[in-house]
Every structure is written in C-alpha cells, then in structure tokens.
Amino acid sequence: MAEVLVYVDHVDGAVRKPTLELLTLARRLGEPVAVALGNGAADTAATLAEHGAVKVLTHDASEYADYLVVPKVDALQAAHEAVSPAAVLVPSSAEGKEIAARLALRIGAGIITDAVDLEAGDEGPVATQSVFAASFTTKSRVIKGTPVITVKPNSAAVEAAPAAGAVEALAVTFSDKATGTKVTARTPRESTGRPELTEAAIVVSGGRGVNGAENFAIIEALADQLGAAVGASRAAVDAGWYPHTNQVGQTGKSVSPQLYIANGISGAIQHRAGMQTSKTIVAVNKDAEAPIFELVDYGVVGDLFDVVPQLTEEIKTRKG
C-alpha cells in the first residue's frame, strides 16, 4: 500500500490534536508515515503509533528552533525522497502552510491549502475546501507531482488505530539557505488553561458589544462552564480588550467547532470567514438586524450583560 507522509506538529514531544486528525485522513489514502522534528521528536512515537502511524521518522537539531521554516522544509524534503509517498499532509497552521508550499515548489508538485476534508479518488486525493468566507465549497486535486495538502484543524475525528509506529532516524543535510532567518528570541505564549482556540469543540466569542477588557470576564465565565475556548472579534482585539491570538476571522484564527457562541458580534464578512463552518452557531446580540442572525441555529435578541450571566448560571444549576 502507498505511504502517506504526515508532518507532525508537536510541542516538545506532545503531539497536537490536528496531527492526530491528519492521521485519520492519511489512513484513507494509504499507510501513514509520520515526520517529527526538533526537541522531543522521538517522544511523539507512542501517540502517533496509537493513531495509525506505521513509521515515525525523527530528527532533532538545534536548527529547527534557531531558524525559521527552511530547516523543516529541508527535513521534509529528505523524508519525501526517502519514502516517495503518495501524498504529503501538513497541518494548516501559518507555519505549516509555509513549509508545505516550499516543499511543493522543490519537489515540483502542486499544493492545496486549508482542506476541510480529504477522500481517495481515482486520480489521487480529492480535497474539499471552503472558500470566499465559506460561501462556496470546492473540490480540488493536485494534478502534478506528489500532492501536498494542508488540512485545517477539526476536519476529521481523532481515531484510535494501533500500528507499529517504528521509530527511524531521518538523515537530514541542511541546505545553505537553512540558516537565513535567525530566531533571536522566543517568548512562549502563557497558557490560559483553556482549550486551544482552533482545536476546541466549543468556542465562546465576544465582540465590540462586550464593551471593555474587564467585561470579558463574563465571556470567560461562560466559556469555563462549557469547557470552551474564548474568541474575540477584531473590533474587540483592536480595542485592546483581548489578545490578538484569540481573534477569530480572516486575519485571525479560523475555527470550526461543534458550537460557536457569538456575543456582541455583528457578523461582518471577515468575521464569518473564520467561523461560518462551525456546526452549530448561536448568537446573542441586542440588534435584531445584526447579520450574525442570518447564520444562527439559535439567536437571542437581547443585552449580553443580561443573557450571558443568566445562561452561565443556568448551566451551573443544570450541571448541579
């Protein structure tokens, strides 16, 4: 059976959820061979094996942390040469897309980004994408070279599928371009203890209607009752009420949770672009004409300062 390369996104050996989703999709196309790079690379093997990786190619070098993108491209290219896979799958993070694009160019292949589904087709993998702020759904194929496809978080279920997961050292020779962009300092993000925005099953967002940084406590309280991640509109981020890393939309994160709750958000096209594929959408907005109501499964026309705390209390009561 053909092998499919899966690029592993991990933090010091802890595999992030989107990579496990990729393994589910990869198994539809062939036998997943994972590529894990950098500090803790070998520690990823057990988890990857549980989810279907037949092999885990690992390599650690200081270059992965010290220089931007290119060392990882060099390594993925080495893995491509070693394996001759039927496809290369990469998580659709900002960095993932850059790595995938440069790899595609080097191996003379086409690239598809931000797939939300993948199926095996007669002529290679068929990728589903959601475009123009999710107003269209397209199906596309790479027609030259090994298909390189980046896949968005929450595009498939994580499935247990035990496989060998044999660890093999990947031989990597860095190109002379590998050290072009130096990372001179790195400040890790502080953990909030809440789920990762792009990975969360539920996202509770606040917009301009929240009217102040301190009021985001109301949004956070609801999120915590639901075990949700917190999102924000650009208006709330630009006002300095919430960090940009939590922005949902075209220039923020694109999310596709089971449930999205928009509070005090009007639903501008650029915001929709990042949340329209959510399975269930709920909004609280005091303006009955707000465009967000066109998207909702359930909407409450009302003041979020009344509705949201009442909702939070009610959930607390119901949970007992």
Added chain:
Amino acid sequence: MSLRIVVTVKYVPDATGDRHFADDLTVDRDDVDGLLSELDEYAVEQALQIADEADDAEVTVLTVGPEDAKDALRKALSMGADKAIHVEDDDLHGTDAIGTSLVLAKAIEKAGFDLVVSGMASTDGTMGVVPALVAERLGVPQVTLLSEVSVEDGTVKGRRDGDAASEQLEAQLPALVSVTDQSGEARYPSFKGIMAAKKKPVESWDLSDLDIEAEEVGLDGAFTKVETADARPARTAGTIVKDEGEGGKQLAEFLAGQKFI
C-alpha cells in the same frame, strides 16, 4: 546606496461584494468590483515607513493581474510609492500560487531589489503561501508574518506572533518580509498623493519580458485543478427569540437539547 524595495500587491474582488466562480472555475474577476487587497495596504504602509527611515530608498509596487489591477497600483502610488510595475498577459488567466510566485520572482529580479514586502495573505485566495514561495524562488531569507518590522544597516528585524510563541527574527538583506494587519494602520492617500500618483511611472510587462513560457502559467500550467465549486447551501433559518427576562434560560434549554450541556 539606495534601498530598493519592491512591494507585491494583489488586486482582488471586493469581499463585501458577491464573489463567485466563472464557468472555468477560476475566480470571477469580471462581474465584481475589485480593489487593492486590504491586507496589502499594510505591506505598502510598512514599505513606506522603512523607506522613510532609510537615507535613500525607492519603493516599487508590483502586481500580477488583469487590466483593472492598475487600480490597485494607483492606490499604492497615491499612498506614496514611487513607481509601479504591472505584469499583464492573457496567458496568465487561471494561474495558481506556484505560477504566481514564478511570475512575481522573475519580475522582482528584473526590477532589482534589496527588500521585498508582501501582505500576509490575499483576501480572495487567502492561501498565505505566495511570500514563502517567492522567497524560495529568489533564494533569499523569508521573514514572514511580522507584526513589527524594521531595517537597519542591511539587517531586517521583526516580530512574528505565532501560535505557540512570539519570536524575534533577524536576517540579512536581500530578504523578503510579509506583514500582518497588526503591523500598523495603513495611511489614507492624501489629495496631494492622489494628484502626484497620476504622474508616477507605471511599467507594463508581459510574459515574454520575463522569459516565461505560456505553458508555465495560466490554467495550462496549473499544478492544481478545481473540479467542482458549489454555493454553500443557505443555513436553514434558526430560531430567534427576544429576551424578555428568560433569554439566557431559553438558550440553556436549546443547548441542553443539542447535548452541549
């Protein structure tokens, strides 16, 4: 020595308009109003600021696109760029990201550059890969997705706010940077700027000027193929209630019914 900055800007269909596909499944650029991609305004802004800081600098804006794409160049010129290059050729219709990066890289090389400044993503394709591809082709460092950027003594520095960490990056010129919408509000063209832009040079190049064969670009040269494009079915109208004191509880009831609580 003068600092030569090339800014890549894309002319895109207006996101607030009714964007759709043409019969050949390329983005329909005829029936929708176009404009300079808002995310590329940030690139023009940062290029102008870097040029202001330098002793001597020249900012060239470059676009690959149809006739109307000149509008995007005019806007960038009226913001303060010095000159413009428009790559236009009928054979470019349907070019994908790999092909676009080829055309941009050849044009940037022909123009001559020390620094390329791109936007974080185009507002139509939203792939966010063209800058990385152009850097790969040019063989220069990619210093991308910066929310802060500066150039001093032949070194470009910037801050990249990633998912897991915020990173300080550094590279030697020549280099390519891309900037995000967090890099600073883009200026509005002044009346003087708009008048001055009318007199600024706009060069037009076609594929032969760049030694690119027609087969390398366009639908024929594409590495990917869109097989189907369907309008997303309208969401079935949801339930909307007016809060009359019980809105939160009603919402909780809905969520419980959906098994979220």
